[in-house]
Amino acid sequence: MYHVKEAFYTLQGEGGQAGRASVFCRFSGCNLWSGREQDRAAAACRFCDTDFIGTDGQHGGRFSSAEALAEHLTALWPDQQGQDVRGATPYVVFTGGEPLLQLDERLIHEMHARGFEVAVETNGTLPAPAGIDWLCVSPKGENRLAITQGDELKLVHPQADAPPEHFAGLAFAHFFLQPMDAAPAGLRGDGMAETVTYCLAHPQWRLSLQTHKIAGID
Ligand SMILES: C[S@@+](CC[C@H](N)C(=O)[O-])C[C@H]1O[C@@H](n2cnc3c(N)ncnc32)[C@H](O)[C@@H]1O
Ligand SMILES: Nc1nc2[nH]cc(C(=O)O)c2c(=O)[nH]1
Ligand code: SF4
Ligand SMILES: [Mg+2]
Numbered sequence: 001m002y003h004v005k006e007a008f009y010t011l012q013g014e015g016g017q018a019g020r021a022s023v024f025c026r027f028s029g030c031n032l033w034s035g036r037e038q039d040r041a042a043a044a045c046r047f048c049d050t051d052f053i054g055t056d057g058q059h060g061g062r063f064s065s066a067e068a069l070a071e072h073l074t075a076l077w078p079d080q081q082g083q084d085v086r087g088a089t090p091y092v093v094f095t096g097g098e099p100l101l102q103l104d105e106r107l108i109h110e111m112h113a114r115g116f117e118v119a120v121e122t123n124g125t126l127p128a129p130a131g132i133d134w135l136c137v138s139p140k141g142e143n144r145l146a147i148t149q150g151d152e153l154k155l156v157h158p159q160a161d162a163p164p165e166h167f168a169g170l171a172f173a174h175f176f177l178q179p180m181d182a183a184p185a186g187l188r189g190d191g192m193a194e195t196v197t198y199c200l201a202h203p204q205w206r207l208s209l210q211t212h213k214i215a216g217i218d
Contacts (some may be wrong), residue, residue: 002069002102003028006057009076012093013212015136016174020091022075024218025069027096027103028052028060032140035097045123045140047156049181052097063077070110077116090116092210100126108132109213122147138178139167154208156180157195168204176208 005026012022023179024089029035032045035053040046055061063069074080077090092111100122103151108131111118119179124137124147135150141161149171155164157177164177177199199205212218 002063002066002107003055004063004069005052005055005097007059007073007076008218009078010218011023011212011215012091012119013210013215013218014178015089015176015208016133016152018208018211021088022119023072023073023090023092023116025092025094025099026050026052026057027053027094027099027101028122030096030098031101031125032098032143037086044143047180048099066104066106066110069107070114073111074114074116088124091119092116093119093121094158098123098126100128103129105129105131137172152176154178157198158191164198164202164205175205177205178208178210181210181213187199
C-alpha cells in the first residue's frame with residue numbers, strides 16, 4: 001500500500017531541473033521527523049517546510065498497487081487531458097516526506113511504462129531502488145548518508161552541522177546550495193546572503209532558489 005499526501009502538476013522549482021513541467025507525488029511520512037510541530041525541536045531534521053502527514057491533500061490517498069498509483073499520476077500529465085505537449089517527455093518527481101520509505105522498483109517500472117522519466121528528492125539516508133533517472137540528495141545535518149552518488153546534491157544552507165565541505169568530494173554531477181527558508185521557532189531563518197557568499201567563494205556550488213515560492217505557484 002502506498003500512502004500519498006498529495007499529487008499535483010507544477011513546475012519543478014529547485015535544482016538542476018528547475019522550470020520543468022512535472023507531476024509531483026508527495027508521499028506521506030518521513031524517517032527524520034514525525035511532521036508534528038511539537039516534535040520539531042527534537043527531530044533529526046528541524047527546518048522542514050512541508051506538511052506530509054496523512055493522505056488528505058489534493059489528489060492524495062492510499063493506493064493498493066503500483067499500477068493504481070501510476071495510473072493516478074499519469075492522469076495529472078496534461079497530455080492525458082487533451083492538451084498539446086509535443087516534444088515534452090513526461091516527468092514525475094517523487095518527494096515527501098521521505099519518498100524512499102515507499103518508492104520501489106515496481107512503481108518506477110510502471111511510470112517508465114507510461115513514458116515518464118522518474119526523479120526523486122531524498123534526504124539520502126535510505127538506499128535507493130534501481131531505475132531512477134534523476135536522483136537529488138539533500139543531506140540533513142549529521143544524519144549518515146546511505147547514498148553518496150547521484151545527479152545532484154542539493155544542500156540547504158546554512159546548517160551548522162552540515163557544512164558544504166563535508167559533501168564536496170562526493171560523486172554527484174551537480175552541487176547546489178539552497179538558502180534555508182524561514183521556518184518556525186528559533187531556526188536561523190533566511191540564509192540567502194550567506195548562501196550567495198559561499199557560492200561566490202566556492203564556484204563548485206551553484207545557487208538553487210525555490211522558484212515555485214517566488215512564482216507563488218505551490
Ligand atoms: C520537503 S523535502 C522532501 C524530500 C526529502 N525528505 C528531502 O528532505 O530531501 C524537499 C526539498 O525541500 C528542501 N527543504 C525542506 N525544508 C526547507 C527549507 N526550510 N528551506 C529550503 N529548502 C527546504 C529539502 O532539503 C529537499 O531538498
Ligand atoms: N514546485 C515545487 N518544486 C519542488 N521541488 C522540490 C519540492 C519538494 O517539496 O520536494 C518542490 C515543491 O514542493 N514544489
Ligand atoms: S527529511 Fe525532508 S521531508 Fe523529512 S523533515 Fe527533513 S526536509 Fe522534511
Ligand atoms: Mg517543497
